[in-house]
Amino acid sequence: MTEEQSDNKPYHTTSSGNSGLSGISGNPGTSGSPRYSSKHSPQIRHYADGVASVLRKPVVYTGLRFYMRSEVLYQLTQTFCQHYLPKYGDRTVDQMVQAARSTKQNIAEGSSDGQTSTETELKLLGIARGSNKELLEDYLDYLKRHGLNEWHNGNPRFEQLHQYCKDHYKFEDYKSILPRMNDEELANMAICLCHQVDSALTKYIERKDREFTTEGGIRERMTAARLDQRATQKEVIEAQRREIESLKEENTRLRKILEEMRK
Numbered sequence: 001m002t003e004e005q006s007d008n009k010p011y012h013t014t015s016s017g018n019s020g021l022s023g024i025s026g027n028p029g030t031s032g033s034p035r036y037s038s039k040h041s042p043q044i045r046h047y048a049d050g051v052a053s054v055l056r057k058p059v060v061y062t063g064l065r066f067y068m069r070s071e072v073l074y075q076l077t078q079t080f081c082q083h084y085l086p087k088y089g090d091r092t093v094d095q096m097v098q099a100a101r102s103t104k105q106n107i108a109e110g111s112s113d114g115q116t117s118t119e120t121e122l123k124l125l126g127i128a129r130g131s132n133k134e135l136l137e138d139y140l141d142y143l144k145r146h147g148l149n150e151w152h153n154g155n156p157r158f159e160q161l162h163q164y165c166k167d168h169y170k171f172e173d174y175k176s177i178l179p180r181m182n183d184e185e186l187a188n189m190a191i192c193l194c195h196q197v198d199s200a201l202t203k204y205i206e207r208k209d210r211e212f213t214t215e216g217g218i219r220e221r222m223t224a225a226r227l228d229q230r231a232t233q234k235e236v237i238e239a240q241r242r243e244i245e246s247l248k249e250e251n252t253r254l255r256k257i258l259e260e261m262r263k
Contacts, residue, residue, distance in 0.1 A: 056118075061111035066200035068169045070104040070128075073135065073193050075171055076178060076186060084142075084183040096138045102131035103197065118212040122205060129201050136194035139187045148184040150191065158188070165192045 061067050077100040081093045110124030143150050151158035168174065178186065 056115050058115045059111040061108050064107070064111070064204075065169045066197045066204065067104070067107045067111075068171070069165075069193050069197050069200075070100075070107055070132070072169070072171050072174050073132075073190060073197065074100040074104050076100075076174065076190050076193070077135065079178045080183070080186045080190065084186070092138065096135060099131045099135040099138065103128045103135065106131065107201070114208070118208065122208055122212070125201065125205050125208070129198060129205065132194055132197050132201070136191060136198070139190045139194070143184070143187050146183070148187065151188045158192075161185075161189060161192055165189065165196060 074097075077096050081096055085093045085096075087093075106124045106128035110121045110128065113124065114121030140150065142148075151161065153159075181189070
C-alpha cells in the first residue's frame with residue numbers, strides 16, 4: 001500500500017452487468033487487451049452498454065493520506081491560531097488558516113477536475129503544494145519569533161512525534177490530544193505533518209506528470225475513444241455478417257432436407 005492510499009478499498013469500476021463504467025477491456029465487461037492500443041496510448045474504459053468513455057478513472061481524494069493529513073493540518077491550525085495568536089490585528093492568523101484551507105481544497109478540486117483535465121489537476125495540486133509550504137514557513141517563523149525549539153532527528157520528542165504522525169492520518173486520531181498540547185508541541189506537530197504532506201504530494205504530482213507525458217490529455221483520450229468506438233462498431237458489423245452467413249447456410253441445409261422428404 002502506497003503513501004497515497006488509505007485503509008479503504010481502492011476505487012474500482014463496476015462490471016458490465018451493473019450501471020456505470022466497466023473495467024478497461026477488449027470487449028465491454030470482459031478482460032483483455034484494449035481495442036485501441038499502443039505503448040503509450042491512453043487506457044480506455046467502457047460504459048455498461050459498451051460505449052467508450054473519454055473520462056479518466058476518478059480519484060477518490062478522501063482516501064488519499066496526504067489529503068487526510070491536510071485535513072488534520074487545517075483543524076490543527078484553527079486550534080493553534082485560536083489559542084496562541086492574537087484574535088485581532090494580526091494578519092498571520094488569516095494567512096495561516098487560508099494556507100491550510102488552500103492546501104486541502106486544491107487537493108480536492110484538483111483530484112476531481114483531473115477526470116477531464118490533467119493540466120488543471122497538475123496546476124491545482126501545485127497550488128496545494130505551494131500553500132502547504134507557506135503554512136510550513138509560518139510555523140517555523142512562529143518558533144523563531146517566540147524563541148521556541150524546532151525538533152530535529154536525535155531529539156526523543158521528535159522521534160515520537162514523527163512516528164505518531166506517520167502512523168496516524170485521520171483527524172479522529174488527533175482530536176483529543178490537540179487541546180492538551182502547548183504552542184511548541186502544536187507547531188512541531190504541524191511542521192512534521194507539513195513535511196509528510198509535501199513529500200507524498202510531490203511524489204503524487206510526479207506520477208501524474210509521467211501519466212500525462214506518456215498517455216496525453218483529454219484530446220488524446222477523445223481520439224482513442226473514437227477509434228475504440230469505431231473498432232467496436234466494426235466488430236459488431238462483422239459479427240452480424242458472420243451470423244447472417246451462418247443463417248443462410250442453415251437455411252440452405254433445411255431446404256435440402258425438405259426436398260429430400262418430398263421425394
